[in-house]
Amino acid sequence: MxxxxxxxxxxxxxxxxxxxxxxxxxxxxxxxxxxxxxxxxxxxxxxxxxxxxxxxxxxxxxxxxxxISSQGTFSYTTSTTDMAINGDGFFVVTGADGTPYLTRAGSFVPQEDGTLKNTAGYTLMGYKYDSNVDPTIVVNGFDGLEPVDLSGSGISAVPTTEAILNVNLPNGEAPGFQQKTSLKVFDSQGSSRLIEFTYEKTAANDWTVTAVEVEGGTTVVATQPLTFDAAGKLLTPASGQLVIDGYMINGAEVGGGVPAPAGGIALEIGNTTQLASPFSVEEGDANGNAASKVKGYEIDEAGIVSLAYENGDLVPQYRVALASVQSPDELNPVAGNLYTQSNSSGVIVMGYAGSSGFGSIISGALEDSxxxxxxxxxxxxxxxxxxxxxxxxxxxxxxxxxxxxxxxx
Incomplete structure (x- = not known):
């Protein structure tokens, strides 16, 4: 020895x-x-x-x-921008140099420029959310990501572009019978406008609907014949849609103080029926919102970040991106409670909370050590x-x- x-x-x-x-x-x-x-x-x-x-x-x-793959317990906070991932996945953040990193530290705080940064000073990344449609993910890379920005405008108004109005028209009424209902919509400056719909029976199984904008007078913005089959289902228009003429962009006016048509509202009427029942509105709604101030933020379990307005409206702005790897325990830890990909961890895969094996996001909570x-x-x-x-x-x-x-x- x-x-x-x-x-x-x-x-x-x-x-x-x-x-x-x-x-x-x-x-x-x-x-x-x-x-x-x-x-x-x-x-x-x-x-x-x-x-x-x-x-x-x-x-x-x-x-x-x-x-790294061992999940900690959760502590709940009073900040809606604090987030924890319940399950698999990592937040994607970037430093001042734009380099992307992975982290489970979700203590994000709004900054003056509207971005969200955690306690280590790294900015949360996500995908722009537009018209309630999920953006396309680049599964194997960080392309398309941008800083989540909640700056918004102090006061926001969203004009109406889509609406739905399905009614039942009584089949036993004689030609000449009329019935009215209305929908509230919003122009581009957030003013509420009333569109009145008049249904008039013209013959057996035939009706006509006329849409009138009621503001400083009456302006016909749409008219459409309605034809029903023997079962009382709508045949005409075949698209099941009534297009209301362009509508009140930028508050422009024509003679008589009536807002000039521009833009347009797509009104879904495909489930309108003619049955042996009194006139009734089965479904009626319209998107858009009046001018209102931002009062805060809301983040749901799917990671959709929305601006919350004083009038109760939620306007989606971004969707938080999550990333995963095949072997999380093999990631390279770096300062700031961050991780980078290694040769042993496997490739980074992007996705959304609640889908494709990713965990859900808990707003107002933080994952403990x-x-x-x-x-x-x-x-x-x-x-x-x-x-x-x-x-x-x-x-x-x-x-x-x-x-x-x-x-x-």
Whole structure:
């Protein structure tokens, strides 16, 4: 047995326990850090070949691992822009240089420019949300992502572009019978306008609907014959849609103070019926909203970020992007509670919360560190004792080496 080998083995053991104590120190220091994932040390033996009956002591080497896939508990807050992921996935954030990173730390705070930054100063990324249609995701890259911007305008108005109005027309009435109903819509400046619909029976199974904008007079904005089959289902128009002429853009006016038509409203009427029942409105609604101030934000479990207005309207602006990899525990941790892709983690796949295996987003909550302080304190005591034992091995080898050297004296 080599005495030098014994001493090297003792040093190897002390280095290994020192590494373990370092991870314990990091874990305890970050036990209250949002989204922090604990580090641990795995030991493996280093064995040297034995020759001529002499045993050569090897040592121990360490491998640091991170429990990134282990989810922490949740703490609830009063901020709607705080977010936690319940399940798989990572938020995508960027630094000042535009480099994208992954993180589970969702403590985002609105900035003066409307962006959302976490406590480490990284900006949340997402996809622009338009007309309630999910944007197309670039599955294997960060293309198309942009900073989530909640600046908006202090006061916002959304004009009506789509509406629905389905009624039942009584089949037993004589030609000349009329019935009226109305819908409220909004112009581009947020003023509410009333469109009155008059249904008049012209013959068996035939009606005519006339839409009139009631504002400073009466302006016909649409007229359409309605034809029904023997079962009382709508045949004409075949599209099931009534197009209301362009409507009140920028508040422009024509003679008589009536807003000039521009734009247009697509009115769905495909489920209008003619049955042996009194006139009734089965469905009626219109998009758009009046001029209103922003009072806050709302983020749903699908990650859709909406501006909340004082009138109760929610206007979607962005959808938070989530990313995943095949082996989350193999990601490279970097400062700021961030992660980057490694050769062992697999490729990054983009998606949305609640779909394709991604977890849901909890607004007003933060993911706690997954560190168990009691477990770390136990590991610290074990490492301290093991370090002391390895130091005794080194000390004994040193003392034996001294005895060997002194034999010559």
């Amino acid at each position: 080599s005495l030098y080998g014994t001493m090297r083995t003792g040093v190897s053991g002390m280095n290994a326990q020192s590494n373990r104590l370092s991870t314990v120190a990091d874990n305890i220091a970050n036990s209250s850090t949002v989204g922090y994932k604990k580090a641990s040390v795995q030991f493996s033996s280093m064995i040297l070949p034995t020759t001529n009956g002499a045993y050569n002591s090897g040592g121990v080497e360490t491998d640091v691992r991170y429990s 997954n560190v168990d302080v009691a477990e770390e304190l136990t590991a610290m005591i074990e490492s301290q004792r093991n370090y002391t034992a390895n130091s005794k091995v080194f000390q004994t080898g040193s003392e034996l080496m001294e005895v060997l050297v002194n034999l010559k004296r």
